[in-house]
Amino acid sequence: MVTVSDLPIIVGVDGSEPSLWAVDWAADEAALRGVPLRLVYARLWERYEGTSLAQDLTRQNGEVTAEDVIETAAQRARLRAPDVKISTAVLPEEPEYSLVHESRSAAAVVLGSRGRSSMAEALLGSVSVTVAGHAHCPVIVLRGSHDNQARAGRRGRIAVGVGEKPAHSAAVRFALDEARLRHVPLDAVRAWRTPAHENTDHPLMAGEPARLHEEQAAEELEEALREAPDDVEVRRRSVEGPARRALLDASAGADLLVVGAQRRSGHFGLQLGRVAHGVLHHAACPVAVVPEEA
Structure with missing residues (x-):
């Protein structure tokens, strides 16, 4: 077997x-x-x-x-x-x-x-x-420098993007394994944005939608990392703004950026998603694309 x-x-x-x-x-x-x-x-x-x-x-x-x-x-x-x-x-x-x-x-x-x-x-x-x-x-x-040559990790960290379905994420598990094998910290990044229709000019509600979305992002990070092993140092970061920009920023300080890509049964088109596609083209370090079941 x-x-x-x-x-x-x-x-x-x-x-x-x-x-x-x-x-x-x-x-x-x-x-x-x-x-x-x-x-x-x-x-x-x-x-x-x-x-x-x-x-x-x-x-x-x-x-x-x-x-x-x-x-x-x-x-x-x-x-x-x-x-x-x-x-x-x-x-x-x-x-x-x-x-x-x-x-x-x-x-x-x-x-x-x-x-x-x-x-x-x-x-x-x-x-x-x-x-x-x-x-x-x-x-x-x-990905990375113009020569893309393989080198030993120089930045000493792995980065992973935490998506909208954080529970049992294959990308997070892969990133935790890589961090444990390399004995380096893991930067877990969750991007969030306040939808335009939730903005309000009422003085008692100022900042309330943004605070709620930030709290939700923090909760999703905790859910994604619930089973993180004790021997991996995890740094949690919730970032306001587009996910692609947050992950590209994270790639600048990482030896490997890990992202998930949904796999939809019976779908034959490209299944990368806009975020994964964007970081594959523009990341400052190697990128691992990990299949996630829809």
């Missing part, structure tokens, strides 16, 4: 520098969790990502095969995490399909935020967005 500890970290490899930095990050994560690492290359990736290859893959004759890409990534992972069990796969499938399929039996999927196309600097790669929107496990997309 397969247990959670047997599930691998999956990393998508396409031969680009960002995908090799994702290999570094995934190898560190696998070592941290004590789980295997599985490197996946989809043969049809070139159709989406162009031809810009990592320096590691320079060949005198200019020919680079899928096997070259995956073996270079595997060698890099072995150097990074020599104690981690590593497997590889070259799949004759669309990259989005193969990675979403792989996510059914994975602890997490790790991807670079940019692929091998010239447009990727401005827009998050279509593969990363699609996989984050449909995967069956958490998807970690490297």
Whole structure:
């Protein structure tokens, strides 16, 4: 019987520098969790990502095969995490399909935020967005500095966005696990706003709607963190304003930002939500998108 500890970290490899930095990050994560690492290359990736290859893959004759890409990534992972069990796969499938399929039996999927196309600097790669929107496990997309290189945590904290349904949140559980494994504090952020129709000019009611919404946000934070383990330091923050802005601000001081994404049964469109979509494009650190059941 397969247990959670047997599930691998999956990393998508396409031969680009960002995908090799994702290999570094995934190898560190696998070592941290004590789980295997599985490197996946989809043969049809070139159709989406162009031809810009990592320096590691320079060949005198200019020919680079899928096997070259995956073996270079595997060698890099072995150097990074020599104690981690590593497997590889070259799949004759669309990259989005193969990675979403792989996510059914994975602890997490790790991807670079940019692929091998010239447009990727401005827009998050279509593969990363699609996989984050449909995967069956958490998807970690490297965001942050312009080089996106995997580094040991420098800020010493994890941040998580607490949504409108805080009870039994998969995103909060994932963030608590990450904070515990890394021995760092967790910043739990709940954004709130006072609806315009609740504003009043009556002097006896001044500030009352805002106070009630702030109190509700604080209660939702407590509900989300009710089962937080004693060995994790949790910092609760309720922030007035749009959730996207609050989480982007939190990402500036975090090593990982965790957000939830609702999964609606029978719905085939993109299921990221506006907040998750926004932070994937603009966060200042890697982002973990965790599926939440509707």
